[in-house]
Amino acid sequence: MQLSDYVGQVIVLAIPAIDPKLFQSVKLLGVEAGGIWVESQTLITMALKTAGQATAPKSLAFFFPYHEIRFGFVPIDGPALDEKAFGV
Secondary structure, three states, rough: OOHHHHHHOEEEEEEEOOOOOEEEEEEEEEEEEEEEEEOOOHHHHHHHHHHHOOOOOOOOOOEEEEHOOOEEEEOOOOOOOOOOHHOO
């Protein structure tokens, strides 16, 4: 499994620079040796608000160095279970 396998897909990351407490669903656009390129609706909304705009003619891609990403996860085949819900 490699991160580059998920280019073009939505993945979930913990990126404190966006929000220190919430996971972020982002579209993975590219993978480089030093970090990743993502499309993030949260960041697009923030950028448009900062610019005083409601729309832009093009979307935005954001680069995050790996050291700014706490962790990430992607779906894999097989069920996911909450152990406490089953008394484990």
